[in-house]
Structure formats: C-alpha cells, structure tokens
Amino acid sequence: MLAAGPGDGLGNNPCAAFVVHNSGMSAINLQALTPQRMLLASVAVAVLTIILKTAAWYITGSVGLLSDAMESFVNLASALFGLAMVTIAQRPADDDHPYGHHKAEYFSSGFEGALIIGAAVAIIWAATARILHPQPLEKMGWGLALAVGSSALNGLLAWVMFRVAKAHRSIALEADAKHLVTDVWTSAGVVVGIGAVIATGWLWLDAVVAIGVALNILWEGGQLVWRSSQGLMDEAVEPEVLAEIRKTLEGFAHPTIRFDHLSTRRAGQRRFVDLHMHMPASWSLGRAAAVRASVEQALMSAVPGLRASIQLLPSDVEAHFDDETDLI
Numbered sequence: 001m002l003a004a005g006p007g008d009g010l011g012n013n014p015c016a017a018f019v020v021h022n023s024g025m026s027a028i029n030l031q032a033l034t035p036q037r038m039l040l041a042s043v044a045v046a047v048l049t050i051i052l053k054t055a056a057w058y059i060t061g062s063v064g065l066l067s068d069a070m071e072s073f074v075n076l077a078s079a080l081f082g083l084a085m086v087t088i089a090q091r092p093a094d095d096d097h098p099y100g101h102h103k104a105e106y107f108s109s110g111f112e113g114a115l116i117i118g119a120a121v122a123i124i125w126a127a128t129a130r131i132l133h134p135q136p137l138e139k140m141g142w143g144l145a146l147a148v149g150s151s152a153l154n155g156l157l158a159w160v161m162f163r164v165a166k167a168h169r170s171i172a173l174e175a176d177a178k179h180l181v182t183d184v185w186t187s188a189g190v191v192v193g194i195g196a197v198i199a200t201g202w203l204w205l206d207a208v209v210a211i212g213v214a215l216n217i218l219w220e221g222g223q224l225v226w227r228s229s230q231g232l233m234d235e236a237v238e239p240e241v242l243a244e245i246r247k248t249l250e251g252f253a254h255p256t257i258r259f260d261h262l263s264t265r266r267a268g269q270r271r272f273v274d275l276h277m278h279m280p281a282s283w284s285l286g287r288a289a290a291v292r293a294s295v296e297q298a299l300m301s302a303v304p305g306l307r308a309s310i311q312l313l314p315s316d317v318e319a320h321f322d323d324e325t326d327l328i
Contacts, residue, residue: 033160033164034164034168035086035164035165035168035170035172035173036083036086036087036090038160038161038164038173038176039079039082039083039086039172039173039176040083041157042075042079042082042157042161042176042180043076043079043080043083045153045154045157046072046075046076046079047076048150048153049072049075049150049153049154049183050069050072050073050076052146052147052149052150053065053068053069053072053146053147053150054069055146056068056069056142056143056144056146056147056150057069057143059142059143059146060142060143060194061135061136062143062190062193062194062206065143065147065190065194066126068147068150068183068186068187068190070119070122070123070126071119071123071182071183071186071217072150072183074115074116074118074119074179075154075179075180075183077115078108078111078112078115078116078175078176078179079176081108081111081112082108082111082112082172082173082175082176084108085104085105085107085108085111085172086104086105086108086170086172086173088101088104089101089102089103089104089105089172099267099270099272099307100267100270102267102270103231103232103267105170105171105172105231106171106228106231106232107228108171108172108175108176109171109172109174109175109224109227109228109231110224110225110228110229110232112172112175112176112179112221112224113175113220113221113222113223113224113225113226113227113228114221114225115179115221116179116182116217116218116220116221116224117218117221117222117225119214119217119221120214120215120217120218120221121214121218123186123210123211123213123214123217124210124211124214124215126210127207127208127210127211127214128207128211130204130206130207130210131204131207131208134203134204134207135203136203143194144191144194144195147187147190147191148187148191150187151183151184151187151188151191154180154183154184154187155180155181155184157177157180158177158178158180158181158184161173161174161176161177161180162174162177165177169304169305171227171228171231175224175228178220178224179220179224181220182216182217182220182221185213185216185217186213186214186217188213189209189210189212189213189216190209190210190213192209193205193206193207193208193209193210194206196209231266231267234265234266234267235265235266236263236264236265236266237264237265237266237271237273237303238266241264241271241303242264244302244303245262245264245273245299245302245303245306246262247302248295248298248299248302248303249262249275249295249299251298252291252294252295252298256279256280256315257277257278257279257291258277258278258315259275259276259277259278260275260276260278261274261275261276262274262275263275270305270306270307271303271305271306271307272306272307272308272309273299273303273306273307273308273309274309274310274311275308275309275310275311276310276311276312276313277291277292277295277310277311277312277313278313278314278315278317279291279312279313279314279315280314280315281314281315281316288312289312292310292312295308295310296308296310
C-alpha cells in the first residue's frame with residue numbers, strides 16, 4: 001500500500017512550522033514562502049542585480065565586475081528554469097507518471113550547475129585576456145558601491161531561500177540559493193581585487209582575483225551537477241532518515257514479526273521505502289493487513305514525505321531477487 005505521510009509539505013497536509021527571525025523583521029512562516037514564490041523573487045533580484053552590476057562594469061571597466069555581471073545573467077536564466085521545473089514537480093501523479101513528477105527538480109539543479117560551470121569558464125577566459133592586456137580602472141568608488149549593494153541583495157535572498165528549501169525539501173531551491181552564494185563570493189572577490197589594485201597599482205591583480213573566484217564557483221557547479229546525477233539514479237535516503245526508519249521498525253520488534261529486504265530512494269521532495277514484513281502463516285489476512293497499516297502509519301509519521309510499500313510474507317518464506325531458480 002502506498003500513501004503519503006502527514007506533514008510532507010504536499011497536497012493539503014500540514015508541515016512543521018519553520019520561522020526566520022531577522023533584526024527588526026517580524027517572524028515569517030517559511031511554509032507560506034513556497035519554492036515558486038522564492039524563485040519569482042530570485043528572478044526579480046537577478047534583473048535588479050544585472051542592472052546594478054552592468055552599470056558598475058560600465059563605469060569602472062573592471063573585468064572582475066564584468067565577470068560579476070555575467071554571473072547575474074546566469075542567475076536569471078537558472079531562476080527561470082528552476083521556476084519551470086518546480087512547477088512541473090508539483091503536478092499530481094498521472095497515468096504516465098504514477099509516482100509523480102518530483103524528479104523534475106533534479107533537472108533544475110543539474111542545469112544550474114552546468115550554467116555555473118559555463119559562467120566560471122567565461123570568467124577565466126575574460127580574465128586571462130585582461131592579464132595579457134591590462135587596462136586602467138576608473139571611478140572605482142561607484143563601482144564598488146554598486147557591487148556591494150547587489151551582493152547584499154543576493155546574500156539576503158540566499159539566506160531566506162536556504163531555509164525555505166529545507167522546509168520544503170526542494171533541491172531546486174537549494175541549488176538556486178547555492179548559486180546566489182557563489183555570486184556573493186564572486187562579488188567579494190571582485191571587491192578584494194579592486195581594493196588590491198587601488199592599494200598597489202598592479203592592474204593584473206583584478207584579473208587574477210577574478211580567476212580565483214571562477215575556480216571556486218567552478219567547484220560549486222560541479223557539486224550541483226553531481227548531486228543531481230545521484231538523485232536521478234535513485235540515490236538512497238539520507239543516513240539520518242534511514243536511521244529514523246530503522247528506529248521506527250524496531251518499535252514493532254516481536255518474536256513473530258520481522259522485517260528484511262529494506263531499500264530506499266528519494267525523488268525531489270519525496271522519499272520511498274520498500275521492505276518485506278514476515279509474520280505467522282496462521283494469521284488471518286485482516287490481522288496481517290492491520291499490523292502492516294500500523295507500521296506504515298508509524299513510518300509516515302516519523303519521516304515527512306515518505307511513501308511506504310510493505311510486502312507481507314509468511315515467516316517461513318524468503319524472497320530471493322538474484323537467484324533465477326527462484327523465479328516462477
């Protein structure tokens with residue numbers, strides 16, 4: 001039997017309340033901030049930061065600020081794609097997708113990682129050209145002010161998005177938040193580079209710092225692509241979730257009942273567990289089904305977003321999946 005657990009953040013089931021407190025800011029219920037709303041906010045902030053950072057590059061001529069502006073374009077594209085994938089992931093199960101559309105979020109995360117990698121390569125290319133042909137920077141004070149202001153917007157949005165992603169278990173939202181953090185690191189590196197140029201007069205420092213920042217975000221992009229690939233290949237649930245599942249099953253320990261062949265996987269916001277429950281062959285079907293229902297309910301209460309599938313077997317029957325001689 002498959003069923004959705006209470007508190008899984010899907011449908012009309014309530015979830016645990018998560019609250020963010022910011023100085024001078026009233027408490028915000030993160031459950032009300034859906035992934036769709038946060039990604040729409042990300043699109044709006046991306047457009048604003050593109051304007052600010054492009055203006056900063058135009059004023060100063062800094063290749064570091066140019067790399068910063070380029071990553072903001074990537075932020076915009078990834079937020080739009082993430083919004084589309086999260087919308088698809090929320091669709092209910094249908095005949096063609098009986099387990100739902102939750103894996104769509106992994107495409108968003110992988111796409112975002114690929115865009116981060118592309119942006120890093122472009123930054124390295126532009127910075128290398130600037131090392132070979134250094135140019136003086138102009139009006140650096142205004143450029144730094146615009147860069148810091150846009151970075152503060154991204155940092156604040158990422159801070160909220162991480163918490164909303166945790167509340168909704170949204171890998172697409174988490175990926176967008178990580179992308180915004182890389183943007184903050186890029187801006188910080190640019191500010192350091194421009195400051196170093198001001199202090200030393202060495203124009204090549206601007207490009208060297210830009211390359212260092214690009215290598216950092218290249219690593220972040222690779223990690224996002226890796227995580228997405230693991231999700232698409234039905235990666236097992238997190239160790240702490242598996243421990244909670246085992247702990248729940250231990251609560252039903254009894255000489256006449258045992259569990260085996262436990263396997264798990266996760267797909268976006270959903271988690272799945274399959275296992276066998278052995279009990280005396282003399283039990284009636286009704287009694288066995290009642291015990292199974294109790295186990296399923298306990299599992300779903302312990303692990304939000306879980307779908308449990310339990311196969312009933314007599315105590316003296318073993319299931320073998322890899323031995324062809326056992327196939328009928």
